[in-house]
Amino acid sequence: MGPLRWQVAAAAAVGLALAMEALLPVLRWLLAARASLELCLFAFSSPQLGRAVQLLHQRGVRVRVVTDCDYMALNGSQIGLLRKAGIQVRHDQDLGYMHHKFAIVDKKVLITGSLNWTTQAIQNNRENVLIMEDEEYVKLFLEEFERIWEEFNPA
Amino acid sequence: MGPLRWQVAAAAAVGLALAMEALLPVLRWLLAARASLELCLFAFSSPQLGRAVQLLHQRGVRVRVVTDCDYMALNGSQIGLLRKAGIQVRHDQDLGYMHHKFAIVDKKVLITGSLNWTTQAIQNNRENVLIMEDEEYVKLFLEEFERIWEEFNPA
Numbered sequence: 216m217g218p219l220r221w222q223v224a225a226a227a228a229v230g231l232a233l234a235m236e237a238l239l240p241v242l243r244w245l246l247a248a249r250a251s252l253e254l255c256l257f258a259f260s261s262p263q264l265g266r267a268v269q270l271l272h273q274r275g276v277r278v279r280v281v282t283d284c285d286y287m288a289l290n291g292s293q294i295g296l297l298r299k300a301g302i303q304v305r306h307d308q309d310l311g312y313m314h315h316k317f318a319i320v321d322k323k324v325l326i327t328g329s330l331n332w333t334t335q336a337i338q339n340n341r342e343n344v345l346i347m348e349d350e351e352y353v354k355l356f357l358e359e360f361e362r363i364w365e366e367f368n369p370a
Numbered sequence: 371m372g373p374l375r376w377q378v379a380a381a382a383a384v385g386l387a388l389a390m391e392a393l394l395p396v397l398r399w400l401l402a403a404r405a406s407l408e409l410c411l412f413a414f415s416s417p418q419l420g421r422a423v424q425l426l427h428q429r430g431v432r433v434r435v436v437t438d439c440d441y442m443a444l445n446g447s448q449i450g451l452l453r454k455a456g457i458q459v460r461h462d463q464d465l466g467y468m469h470h471k472f473a474i475v476d477k478k479v480l481i482t483g484s485l486n487w488t489t490q491a492i493q494n495n496r497e498n499v500l501i502m503e504d505e506e507y508v509k510l511f512l513e514e515f516e517r518i519w520e521e522f523n524p525a
């Protein structure tokens with residue numbers, strides 16, 4: 216186990232750690248959502264993160280998810296559970312990967328990095344997660360989310 | 371093909387684009403290296419990026435690479451070529467992934483995001499790459515690099 220290095224400033228929280236140590240800060244920032252949550256995730260199998268997202272949905276937070284078709288069909292994916300709970304999910308239909316791993320909380324906080332939201336990654340990998348309250352970054356990633364949201368519209 | 375969105379400010383360049391569109395800015399910032407380049411890459415198979423790194427090594431830039439054992443053995447990996455060229459490479463020996471995908475140029479510029487340095491990712495995926503001239507972020511990622519560099523020391 217390596218040392219945990221979290222720096223939290225007024226404007227930014229930056230995490231670099233074994234992935235297991237990133238889970239708690241990510242959960243904490245997610246659960247602070249009051250109005251909206253955008254998730255743009257290549258892979259999503261972590262039950263803890265899945266429960267947190269369902270809890271937010273139950274609380275009335277507007278949750279939207281985009282994900283990759285290739286991973287969502289795999290065993291252990293949380294995507295089916297999110298859909299059953301009534302959460303909106305869209306996915307690509309092509310061979311390329313939608314390889315992002317980011318979340319936007321209340322259009323104010325960006326969580327991004329190398330970490331896929333999988334139990335495997337959280338338990339075993341060396342990863343980075345950046346948690347940023349930064350208008351410019353949030354705007355760029357939100358624009359990317361909206362582009363993908365429209366592009367993956369099945370209608 | 372989606373639109374290219376690069377914003378370059380005095381302090382930060384932020385990229386969010388189809389991965390192919392990220393290659394050029396990444397190459398440009400890499401090739402600006404004069405003294406040092408740290409690479410912390412889960413996967414490295416892009417010949418363009420491989421050539422750029424070799425060119426920097428030939429120019430006298432101190433290049434250090436850490437990578438994941440599971441990927442470096444695969445067909446098309448650039449790691450063998452870098453080693454043959456005399457570049458220092460270290461890798462993990464365990465089952466977990468060293469899943470970072472970051473570079474630090476001259477201890478001043480951080481390049482990080484979701485993008486693996488593979489032809490597959492560059493040609494087909496939807497990815498994000500952040501290019502940041504930010505002392506705090508560079509320091510945190512450089513500390514992570516040095517921890518991994520020591521941990522993966524075969525001696």
Ligand SMILES: [Zn+2]
Pocket residue numbers: 283284285307308309310311312313
């Ligand atoms: Zn796909």
Ligand SMILES: [Zn+2]
Pocket residue numbers: 438439440462463464465466467468
């Ligand atoms: Zn490994």
